[in-house]
Amino acid sequence: ACLATHVPAARKAGVSQERLDLLPAWRDIDEFGDPERAALRLAETLTRLDSVDERGAATAAAAEHFDEDQLSALEWSIVLINAFNRVSIASDHRVRIED
Template identity: 60%
Template sequence: MSGGDPERPCIDKVQPLTHAAMIEAAKSSRAASKEAGLDVGLIELVNTRVSQINGCVTCLSVHAPAARDAGVDPLKIDLLPAWRDADLYTDVERAALELAEALTNPRELDLRAAIADASDVMSTEALAALEWAIVLINAFNRVSIASAHPPRRRR
């Protein structure tokens, strides 16, 4: 039960109940994001950025295409690593990306400032939903990295 590396167990297959709980948490998070008025494209943009930071090829192969499918401008996806220097992102996208980076690397970036900036452009409900989405994509990244999951090809 290995992913791309026979030496590493596919932890989602070895412990399927834990993985199923993660899937349920992700479904709940998506519902909360929708209820809070967060655009699917924004969540996919954040998922893509977090997956870039973590170097998760599996999640990148899923979320970059999902962002395109959700209507995110392909240039925004292409420029994600340099989003701070590109003027094409909205204030909400910038706040979400800043928060995504700060939650992914809390020792390197100012999480309090990121939360304050996000609070300026979104409701408490939207902020909480976004934070859950970021926490969960980080968890899924780590499952895929630990299991050496390969990139997924689109059908």
């Protein structure tokens, strides 16, 4: 679902292909700012369902950059996207490649 929907939406919103290509290496490069890194860390830990300690640390790190409402919206967005992905996987959804 993410590949089919969000990558094209990111491009349309002006995110460069280079930045999208660098996303998997977000921990190792300086391309992403501290708020982005905190959001990505939180997304990873909520997706993988890391230990309570790591989730707590990721949430605390994100709270340094986002107010309570923003953090709540971020967490709900992560949970929602994960739900969409799991439904997509369960239904054997195939990514459509547009020309």
